[in-house]
Amino acid sequence: MSSPGSPDRSGDGRWDGEVDVAVVGGGACGVMTALRAARDPDLVVAVFEKSTREGCNAAISSGSLAAGGTRFQAAAGVDDSPQRHADDILRASGDEEWRPVVEALCAVAPELVEWIADTGYPIEVGMDMPRAGMSVPRLHSDVGRLGGGRLMRHLTTLLEAQPHVAYVDEAPVVDLVDDDGVVTGVVVEQNGTLQRIRARAVVLAADGFANDPALVREHLADLGTPFYGGVSTSTGDALAWAVRLGGRLRNMGAGLRSGLVVLDHGTRVSPALPFNGAVLLDVEGRRFVDEESKGYSSMAAVLQQQPRERAVMVWDAVAMAATRNSEMMRDCLAAGAIRDAATLPDLAHTLGVAEDTLARGLEPLPGRRALTAPFHLAWVTHGLLATQGGLVVSPRGEVLDAAGRPVPGLYAGGGTACGLAGPSSDGYSSGNGLLSAFGMGWIVGNALAAARVGT
Known part of the structure; x- marks a missing residue:
């Protein structure tokens, strides 16, 4: 086994464990990915979380879910659609190149919001939550407005009930394992020891890099010295791993x-x-x-x-x-x-x-x-609060290389993937963060379950 601090990145060493899907990060994207992948009882899923004590950005957010065309809007007399939602986002961001991803996320948003409600979470459309650039009310919140912590506790409780999903806390992933560019697993640190976990698919669902001073100075120097309102675990570790395997970064100057x-x-x-x-x-x-x-x-x-x-x-x-x-x-x-x-x-x-x-x-x-x-x-x-730049992904969540080809075995969402603000922080629309995180988790988890990974 490799010694701590010196991960064995090759696929030649022995494995300490094996799963079908390894999810890096237990926030909004990671939990949703696992919940949707867990619909396939033949998949073994492991979620490796750096530290629940430190929390995730979703848990300290307002918990507002942006979706266009939900039954909650219809009941309130709000005429909306996924296409109108996508057009509003792109009008704010000006990032037409990212339209396929934006439209894919907006397309699944009503379904995932209604699914969360159907699991017993009390959701309503926030008629009292107007936002700049939002042509109709489309933020959905919990009744009582108790915030993202309530939402994440609910979803994590659902995940704990899945018999073939392991949520492993205090287990930061420190690197990817690949075999000639094909991602085959992750290196996890637990109790000072590194373990190599084989996986048929790896999903990078970590927070962004807003708490890495060097990366912020490099990419967001124009922000000056703002108050930092995110979680301490947002250190952008996964970006370097994916770039090493050919992944590309975009919109790194947006937050x-x-x-x-x-x-x-x-x-x-x-x-x-x-x-x-x-x-x-x-x-x-x-x-x-x-x-x-x-x-x-x-x-x-x-x-x-x-x-x-x-x-x-x-x-x-x-x-x-x-x-x-x-x-x-x-x-x-x-x-x-x-x-x-x-x-x-x-x-x-x-x-x-x-x-x-x-x-x-x-x-x-x-x-x-x-x-x-x-x-x-x-x-x-x-x-x-968080960064918006990150990895280039397909509308299916695959990490893409410079030629637009998927890096085999590797997916990304949440703060690790490029967000929806466009090249500038001014392009951020309210609700984009959780839309990106939950939406891509929904898309990737569904695809992994449907594909019966490894069969």
Whole structure:
């Protein structure tokens, strides 16, 4: 056996174990891949998770699932379709080259959302969750808005009930094993020992590279020094393994950003606030942006250019009532991240700005309602939540080489695959992260089950 830190990448050494499908990462993509592959009782599936203690990006997300054409939308009178969903995403990203992948993910989104609901998870379409660039309400959330942690616990519990699936925690994959370019397994570290696990298919379903300072400096230097709001395990390890075998990277300069990070707290205010009248003001109390025109990712770039890289969001009781039940706002309230001001003079005093300047800043844009006292406020800055660049994959999740050919035995999804934001962080649409993760897990898992891998 190889010694720790020196993985044997060849296919010539002995194996310490064998499965049909090895899934690298136990987040949204990995769990969904395993759940769908497990429909075939003849497949043995192992999910190798770096650390559930550190968590995954899906678990700390809002848990909002974007899908067009669901029964939940139909019941709410929302006319939508997978094609309309895909067109909205591509209008934001401008990434027509990625249309086949976007359309494949949007095509399966309604089915996977309804399947999750049918497993007993309480889902509803978020009519109170408007987002920039979304032509109709299509974010689906759990009833009660308890967030991604609730969703991942539900799906992991379903996975634990599968008799031929092993979810192995504290077992980081450290490399791939290949035989002349054909992926034949993975190298897993457990308790300081490396084990070579043979697999007929390997699915790279790890988070991205947002917590690798060197990779962020290389690919996302234009973001400056944003607050990091993702998990510590997002170190992009799998990218180098796949590139070594011919895999290609694209859109590495794109990230999932947020311009709604509360300064000195790290919580985030709700993206629905601007659609309920909230106003962004600079440090002198002047309005500098049409808040509804920007998604929360593209808003980060706007805040980065502001003096001291910050702004104050101001809203009133009407906006608070419309958003306070979201997980983000509950977290902000619990952290003491939201302040109050009873009157306009109180607000001006709190902000340290001239009252007449503030009054002009709060004037509603055409067609918007005016805020009324008492006010709520939070100072916000820009943050990086996850990366969007990654491996080039086919609409079936196969990792592709420079000639567009699949790397044999290798699939990718989630943060390891190229996301849907296009070449810029400004192209990110709300819900893209979980759409990419769950959608590709659904596609790859279904294909592996249908193919009866290894027979």
